[in-house]
Amino acid sequence: MDRRTFLSTTSAAMAATALHSSGLGAEETKLKPMALGLLVSPFGAPEATIRRVHDLGFTNCFLSLDGYIGGFTPAIATEMTELLAKYEVTATTVEVVGPPPLVWNFLRGPSTIGLVPPGTRAARIDALRQVSDFAKLVGIPQVQTHCGFIPEDPADPLYPGAVEAIRTVAQHCQGNGQHFLMETGQETPTTMSRMIRDVGMPNLGVGLDTANLILYGKANPVDAVDILGPHVLSIHAKDGRWPTDPSQLGEEVLIGKGLVDFRTVFTKLHRIGYTGAVTIERETSGPQQIEDVRQEKLYLEKILNEVVG
Secondary structure (H helix, E strand, O other): OOOOOOOOHHHHOOOOOOOOOOOOOOOOOOOOOOOEEEEEOOOOOHHHHHHHHHHOOOOEEEEEOHHHOOOOOHHHHHHHHHHHHHOOOEEEEEEOOOOOOOOOOOOOHHHHOOOOOHHHHHHHHHHHHHHHHHHHHHOOOEEEEOOOOOOOOOOOOHHHHHHHHHHHHHHHHHHOOOEEEEEOOOOOHHHHHHHHHHHOOOOEEEEEEOOHHHHOOOOOHHHHHHHHHHHEEEEEEOEEOOOOOOOOOOOEEOOOOOOOOHHHHHHHHHHOOOOOOEEEOOOOOHHHHHHHHHHHHHHHHHHHHHHOO
16 A cells, blocks of 8 residues: 555545744644554545544544645645634644655665665655645645655765755745654664754754654664654654565554553653654555554553653
C-alpha cells in the first residue's frame, strides 16, 4: 500500500494545531495540548473521511493531499472548510510528497523521494506551493513533506540545491502565514538540524515521525528529541522496528508492539513546551486499519493522560 493512502477511498467504502508561540498560522486553534488526531487522505471521499475522524472520537486530523495535486481549487477549499466545521474537526497540517516517482526503500529512495533529487525538484516545489495556497484558504497553519535523503556531507553536490529548494518552499509558506515542516525519516537528526541552520528561515520546523527514524535506521526517537526537540511542531505517532534487510525499510507495526518509547518521547516534548497535536498514522488498510486505530488511540490516551494530565 502507498504510505499516504491512510484512511482514504479504500477504507471510505467501509462503515490547525496550536503553533509553538510564534503566532504564525492562518488561524489559532483551541485544541488541548498534545490532542490525539488522525492522518487521513480525503481525496475521493472527503465527507466520509472527515466524518470518520469525528466518529472515531478525534478532534483533529492531518490531511494527506497528494490526490489533489494539480487540482486544488477554491471550491474544494470551501468544501473542506465546511466539512471540517460540520464534523467539528480541526485540520492541523497538510502534506504532499509527490508527484511520482516515489519508491520507499533504500535502493531507489535516495533518487526518488523529496526535494533532494534534482529531476523532480521543480515539480515537488510546485506541488508544495499548491498545497500551501490551499491550506491558506482553509485556514490550516502547517505544511509538511519528506525532504528526502538529505546528504550528511554538506560538501555533497546535491546539498546546496536541497538547501535552496527547502528555503524556496519555506519562503512561500511564510508568505501564507504558515510553518513548513520537514518530516523525519531519511536523514539523521543532526543532518536535519544542520539543514534548519543552513536554510535560515524562522518558519522552518520538524514533523517528528516517531517510527520513521527507526524504519530508516537513522536514530532512536527518544534521542532525536534531544537534537530536534525545540523545532518539533507536529508528531506522527507510529511504531516500528529496525531494518533487517539492507535494501528495505524496517517494519511498521501496531503502536505498542515496536521499539518506540512513547512515554519518554512525549514527556521530553511536553517538558520543552510542545503543545501541538499527536497524529496517529497506521499504514494498514481496510477494516484492520480501523481496528488498529481504535487500539492505538486507547494505548496513547493512557500515556498522554499520565504525561499531560
